[in-house]
Amino acid sequence: MAEGESGVVRTYDENTVVIFDTTLRDGEQSPGATLSSAEKLEIARQLARLGVDVIEAGFPAASPDDLRAVQRIAREVGTPDGPRICGLARAVEGDIRTCWEGVREAAKPRIHTFLGTSPMHLAMLNITQEEGLERIRRAVTLARSLCEDVEFSPMDAGRTDMDYLIKACAVAVECGARTLNIPDTVGYVTPAEWEEKIATLIAETPGAGKGSGVIWSVHCHNDLGMATANTLAGIRAGARQVEVTINGIGERAGNTSLEEVVMAIHTRQSVFNVRTNIDTTQIIKTSRMVSNYMGMPVQPNKAIVGANAFAHESGIHQDGVLKNAETFEIMTPESVGLNQSRLTLGKLSGRHALKVRLKELGYDVDGEQLQKVFVRFKALADSKKVVTDADLEALVADEVVEVKEFFRLGDVQVTCGTMGMPTATIKLVDGEGHAHIHAAVGVGPVDAAYRAIDAIVHAPNTLVEYSVHSVTEGIDALGEVTVRITPPDSPRTFGGYGAHSDVIVASVKAYLAALNRMIAALGHGSVVPEGDAATVGVKSKSQSSL
Ligand code: KIV
Ligand code: ZN
Numbered sequence: 001m002a003e004g005e006s007g008v009v010r011t012y013d014e015n016t017v018v019i020f021d022t023t024l025r026d027g028e029q030s031p032g033a034t035l036s037s038a039e040k041l042e043i044a045r046q047l048a049r050l051g052v053d054v055i056e057a058g059f060p061a062a063s064p065d066d067l068r069a070v071q072r073i074a075r076e077v078g079t080p081d082g083p084r085i086c087g088l089a090r091a092v093e094g095d096i097r098t099c100w101e102g103v104r105e106a107a108k109p110r111i112h113t114f115l116g117t118s119p120m121h122l123a124m125l126n127i128t129q130e131e132g133l134e135r136i137r138r139a140v141t142l143a144r145s146l147c148e149d150v151e152f153s154p155m156d157a158g159r160t161d162m163d164y165l166i167k168a169c170a171v172a173v174e175c176g177a178r179t180l181n182i183p184d185t186v187g188y189v190t191p192a193e194w195e196e197k198i199a200t201l202i203a204e205t206p207g208a209g210k211g212s213g214v215i216w217s218v219h220c221h222n223d224l225g226m227a228t229a230n231t232l233a234g235i236r237a238g239a240r241q242v243e244v245t246i247n248g249i250g251e252r253a254g255n256t257s258l259e260e261v262v263m264a265i266h267t268r269q270s271v272f273n274v275r276t277n278i279d280t281t282q283i284i285k286t287s288r289m290v291s292n293y294m295g296m297p298v299q300p301n302k303a304i305v306g307a308n309a310f311a312h313e314s315g316i317h318q319d320g321v322l323k324n325a326e327t328f329e330i331m332t333p334e335s336v337g338l339n340q341s342r343l344t345l346g347k348l349s350g351r352h353a354l355k356v357r358l359k360e361l362g363y364d365v366d367g368e369q370l371q372k373v374f375v376r377f378k379a380l381a382d383s384k385k386v387v388t389d390a391d392l393e394a395l396v397a398d399e400v401v402e403v404k405e406f407f408r409l410g411d412v413q414v415t416c417g418t419m420g421m422p423t424a425t426i427k428l429v430d431g432e433g434h435a436h437i438h439a440a441v442g443v444g445p446v447d448a449a450y451r452a453i454d455a456i457v458h459a460p461n462t463l464v465e466y467s468v469h470s471v472t473e474g475i476d477a478l479g480e481v482t483v484r485i486t487p488p489d490s491p492r493t494f495g496g497y498g499a500h501s502d503v504i505v506a507s508v509k510a511y512l513a514a515l516n517r518m519i520a521a522l523g524h525g526s527v528v529p530e531g532d533a534a535t536v537g538v539k540s541k542s543q544s545s546l
Contacts, residue, residue: 032493060102070102078106091139144176158184187223217241292397295495459525
């Protein structure tokens, strides 16, 4: 039992389900979900406050940046009382050694190595089943020579035949793996067959049954919308680790969502008879942070964390809930941290009070960053009666997170309405402090503003998603905008987030954030030479006439 920096008390027994969070690894593989290393660190800190047992911090061999981000999380979040810090590695020597470099400074490091075991994956690797077993043997043995805590995953286990799966798991255990993670990589299985598969594996894998000390884990994808159900079926079969992500983000249709599994366990105690170390009151905060930093809005009807998850619209429902909340509520909003807490700071409150409140919300903001948030807070407190915690979180996500700025917004001015052509004038400041001003006409003010930016910044892209919503209710609410752009001839997408009480300013900030990320990742993007910029065109940049 240990008291962590976050105040989370972690206890373990055979009825504890280990929560392995892979938001920063599998989640970051979502299209457009690139994070800076500062953002990853902030999310890792929040995951520690949430009480996850293991953080899969990244795939260190993927790039030097990934390695550095994992190292930083290992050092700063992987404290003796904090979560285990894990890195992913293919079953090849180079990956495993680099992974160890990533996690070794954590108090509790873990190497997670994997190899595809289904007929399709063996064919892709061009190896036989026997060669597969040999690779597992070498990989796990090497990983164990470096790190005491090793996890092995037979990738695409959902489509791997049982005999071979048992052999693969048995080899991994024989070579020292202490966690066997069974992934349904392509989201193919159904709950009943998954429960049976996991139960059979636990019963029949030599050296890995009950009492062996081996922890069985499940890792499900959501292609058929069954990830949560499959994960819960895995728990019923005896799995005591689940691999999950915040908001269910991940490749394609995503991974199992942490909040759904945890709240199912919590709400249906008598069905599952297990517990977790999660502080459920941190769920909403974590969800918002991940959504804001990744530029991935949460669908309003998403279980647990969607904006409508606790909203009661119809008269009958409202009446019922007012008389007795349990009539239509199986969980309280407070249990997931949705307590509508209102900031009691007023217009006259100082920096210190703001800093203390941000700290309570889990954001350690100081110096120049605090000053930036303070200026925005004052402006908002002037125009809005109540500044909520959600408003503050949006301001922090917008101002604090370090995205290298090749271009930042100087000023924006738009004219629009029914009487003329929507026109935007934009002033951008480049990395050397030079200002660039352009005006453009569009089908709406956002379109015009984006076209003016494109006329200044040469970084060709297509806007594939633009979404806007308000952080809180009311006409004076902060507007949040997320955008996704994709460069030509590349499947990659880059997200950006902006928050402001003026939705045009929020839109411009979001687009610039996405452009800055794209330029940082691809290494190109420049100022359009004077005279080359097209200010009026016919093709709409944005997908609406905003
Ligand atoms: O889905 C999957 O199979 C994975 C493995 C690397 C565990 O993410
Ligand atoms: Zn996965």
